[in-house]
Amino acid sequence: MAPAVRRKKRKDEIKVTIAPFRNLTDYKTCEDIQREVWHCQDIDIVPAPMLLVASRTGGIILGAYNSLGELVGFAFSLLGVAGGKPVQHSYMLAVRAAYRNFDVAFKLKAAQRKESLKRKISMINSSFDPMQPLNAYFTLGKLGAWADLYEENFCGETTSQLDRGLPTDRLLTHWNLADAEVARRLETGPPRRDYRKDLKQRQIINQLTEVAPGMMSCSPVKLNCTAPQFLFEVPYNLQEIKNRDLGIALEWQGKMRQVFRHYFKKDYMAVDFWVIEQDGRLRAFYILAKKK
Ligand SMILES: CC(C)(COP(=O)(O)OP(=O)(O)OC[C@H]1O[C@@H](n2cnc3c(N)ncnc32)[C@H](O)[C@@H]1OP(=O)(O)O)[C@@H](O)C(=O)NCCC(=O)NCCS
Known part of the structure; x- marks a missing residue:
């Protein structure tokens, strides 16, 4: 079944609330989610103190909370500069396996966009592994970002099981937050196509x-x-x-x-x-x- 079809059926089945991390426990839970999602060793985990400092120096960290108030996913971006302008650089996006394909990541990104625009930042840059169709569809199709740079072995060797021993090639993406097409995709999803x-x-x-x-x-x-x-x-x-x-x-x-x-x-x-x-x-x- 094509993703666009699946989306309509399931998107409202799980209720999540998107909000900034509430306390230090959330930062520690975020470390656990990283281990769980990327199956990586501790050397590749962004530790709680670093997340905390980044979020206090212009970065954005948002959590997705289930109805019991448990953290089930997060989006983390750093404040950066590109072409002389401030940007957010989206560094991590993760959703616990049981909560996937219910629009949790989509809601996290919509909230990240809203918060960036509130801070007068209209671009979120990011990168994804082009060997993962899910990430390609999510970033280019669902969010409406675009890429014009391909970096070979961008992050060097990692312990993440998602990289599976391959060089960490990445497509570098731009998400133009004020673009009308981006706003439209967030509102109504990817265009219906023949x-x-x-x-x-x-x-x-x-x-x-x-x-x-x-x-x-x-x-x-x-x-x-x-x-x-x-x-x-x-x-x-x-x-x-x-x-x-x-x-x-x-x-x-x-x-x-x-x-x-x-x-x-x-x-x-x-x-x-x-x-x-x-x-x-x-x-x-x-x-x-x-x-x-
Ligand atoms: C990528 C990730 C954050 C997405 O989280 P999520 O909450 O499941 O995302 P959403 O439900 O908002 O959207 C997922 C979309 O991908 C589609 N999809 C699922 N499997 C797919 C696949 N194998 N190929 C293409 N699309 C796929 C879903 O149908 C859904 O689209 P739809 O709503 O149009 O039907 C999650 O899978 C994850 O944590 N992955 C591991 C970490 C990672 O790779 N992070 C980098 C993200 S760029």
Whole structure:
């Protein structure tokens, strides 16, 4: 089922309240959530005192609380400067597994945006792992952020199980908080699309081949596309591929490096991520568009 369909059904099933951390216990619980969500060693945990200082020096830390007042997720951003202007740099976003796919992260980000705008900051920068379709869909599709920079091995080696021994490549994103399209997406969700038509109208620069059950490899990619928009298809189950076959995962990372680095140099940016159900299977696409 495509994410847009699932969202409508489940979003109101869990009630959460979004608010700044209430006390020191929340900061300590945040350490626990980091361990639980990223399955990382303590060297990669942002400790409570650092979170506290960052939140008192212009950063924003928000918690999602369930009906019992328990912390079930958080969003943490640092105050930074980009192009001479103040920005928030979103460093961590996490939701406990039992509370996922109920819009908890979406509500955290909406509150982070509201708080930033209140502080007269209209940009939140961030980064995500392009090998995680969920994060690509959440950031580009659901929030309406965009990316025009690809960094290889951005954070070096980490102990996070989500990185699974791969170089920590990241897409660096900008979330333009005052943009009308961003406001619209927060209000009504990603646009409803006629995906069949959308696919017909746009070039796909690669093809996927199933080399073993559930394991997709990538054809050579076209690097001569000049259309205003085109699609780069990736396997919907990339995270599973990462867990099952590091070799194929590395091949995919190589393709991402090639596509994003090449087209970003040619003034394209990654502007959306679609998950489409077609003939009983889920297909996932990065949408690249030429800068205006
Ligand atoms: C990323 C994370 C914070 C999202 O939290 P969440 O509360 O589940 O997020 P939301 O419910 O607001 O949105 C998740 C969306 O992803 C969709 N989704 C779920 N699995 C997906 C997948 N494998 N591929 C693409 N989209 C997927 C959901 O359907 C939902 O979209 P919808 O509302 O349009 O249906 C959470 O999964 C998490 O803590 N992950 C580990 C930490 C991490 O990666 N943080 C970095 C975030 S960029």
